[in-house]
Amino acid sequence: MNLFRSRLFGHPALVLLIFATGCSSADDSASAAVPSPGTLVTKLCQNLDERLPPKVDGLDREDPEPRSTLTAGWGGPAIILRCGVERPPKMTDPKVAEGHDPDAVAGGVNGVDWLMEEGDNGSYRFTSASRVAYVEVTVREGQDTSAVLVDLASAVKKAIPEGIAD
Secondary structure, three states: OOHHHHOOOEOHHHHHHHHOOOOOOOOOOOEOOOOOOOHHHHHHHHHHHHHOOOEEOOEEEOOOEOOOOOEEEEOOOOEEEEEOOOOOHHHHOHHHHOOOOOOEEEEEEOOEEEEEEEOOOOOEEEEEEOEOOOEEEEEOOOOOHHHHHHHHHHHHHHHOOEOOOO
16 A cells, blocks of 8 residues: 555645745756656656646746756746656655655645655755656745645646556
């Protein structure tokens, strides 16, 4: 049984961490490693790319290098999306599912479940859960993480069906 799915996402810490973001980063370079998923996931990710909004949290779409339909970005390096990533190890960690891991919190936003992990540099990484493909969104320090996830939820729901990713 997938422990991550066994406990649904009503964790109050997620709400607090989503709204607790601070100052912006001075790094203006935008790059992202392109995932290498199988054929089915690649097609789903290409479908997601077509549905992504032109603006997220008020920032214009500026895709990272190298260009790929599996990656997208907004505001230079502020928000980076990668589709078709591997399942994060924390996603199957029983401490996360039970809400006992301070470094990772599970929660849902507008019908999309996410695993949230805080980075060392004040950024947050969200990985979709309960979807056929994993979508990772990295949000730099200073961005409104709740607005980012709200802005992306509709596209993820339409392009990536619910289910368990391989």
